[in-house]
Amino acid sequence: MRGRAVVMTLYLLFLLLPIYWLVNMSLKTNTEITSGLTLWPETITFDNYVKIFTDASWYSGYINSLTYVAINTVLSISLALPAAYAFSRYRFLGDKHLFFWLLSNRMAPPAVFALPFFNLYSAVGLFDTPWAVALAHCLFNVPLAVWILEGFMSGVPREIDETAAIDGYSFPRFFIKIFMPLIASGIGVAAFFCFMFSWVELLLARTLTSVDAKPIAATMTRTVSAAGMDWGLLAAAGVLTIVPGALVIWFVRNYIAKGFALGRV
């Protein structure tokens, strides 16, 4: 009993230490950061945060990132819902191969796709828009959403489908009115993971944007200037990228474990 608590405490400390250090640095001035190691900021300054929230080239990075993440999540879920239903209820020509092919895209290295995506989205005129990144992220998020939703849908007995059909529900009405509420938690879990993987990805997001749709993660590289690193600003930007994730986790905290198990992620 005691041993378990010790292991857990040590592990959580290990997870929190680097984050504590980032927060600590973001509240210091650059002179304090470079002049010596202090475990706590001597004078707390919010200048780094103020700069990010007042400079359009900084905060637009957050808006761009959140825009393509939102588009991608909505797109992935709405495409995956009917497909997952088909996989969970019917057998059809090539279903197993199709399922494996979808999954294999989740396993494809983004590095392989960076250059062809650049050509493709430039050719269709989507380059440097949130849509390009949102569509590119569909490559791994749609298969993931199909996989998660299929797992949840298979847990719903098909007698429900049949009863609804006898009661005179048309398929779209049955699907929206009866079926979707039954797998609401599954949709939540799938949306959570789509958000997560689109939010953390940088390689494709950076390759497919230049100015207008630049994600915050790419903006962060700007802190390297002729005058050296602006460590405080970099740390503050880093802290702010953790916030949306932390908020999402807080809302789904009671479903995390269940989601990981059922969602087979």
Next chain:
Amino acid sequence: MNKTVNQKAWFLVLPVFVVVAFSAIVPLMTVVNYSVQDTFGNNQFFWNGVGWFQELLDPSTELGGRFFDALWRNLAFSAVILAIEIPLGIVVALSMPRHGWTVAFSLVVMALPLLIPWNVVGTIWQVFARGDIGLLGWVVNHLGVAYNYVLDPASAWITIVVMDVWHWTSLVALLCYAGLKSIPDAYYQAARIDGASRLAVFTTIQLPKMRRVLLIAVLLRFMDSFMIYTEPFVLTGGGPGNATTYVSIDLVKLALGQFDLGKAAAMSIVYNLVILAVCWVFYTVMVNADAEKKEVEA
């Protein structure tokens, strides 16, 4: 569940098929197209057949040597990662508190690293591990250990491994925890009546119940560590020298840095095939395990 045969189900799958095909097949065709051609710039391409592939798969050439170096380096990295994260994840999952507010607290803290953008993970460790301004680097240096991840290959390797453990062990732990939660209390009570030892409970009840999630954990951790790009790119940029240049980093250098399209495309295809082969083996094992389980239950 018995599924009925219904070819019309294809219409439900069609939107997914179109979108994924658009973002998977079209780019792959481009890659295949590049891989058999050579260019001297000006958008003039020449047929090169399987020339790039021959060069790539022959370790004595410059390209092949570079590829195999990165490949072995990456496989070694994945092996180290699996050897650390899987056992550690299991231990953490077994150590999770059973009830009270500490459960939610632990879950939130554990999930936190998973939702940090990957380049920020690199940045966090960049500032944390620096000798002058980072807590970790400063402490290690003051303990008398020479440690500098910018100049010393061994330090760079250790930093990247520790960073990955920090970043991803929680995923393994959460998966295992979910597996453990699905074990009914009756199993433990029966074990207590039988006087089973802690070890026996682990090997005969907990481990078999976690088999499926563990398989998924191994699969995911292998894939993602084999595709790792952003974190080492931010932290070390593949250096010092080529010490931490994994396959993805090498590939991006070749494709977007040098614009060696033919070579990069050939490398992409071989790289993708390696991953696909491993993925297929895992998938088959998993499906077979499921089928076995169903037979036992039936």
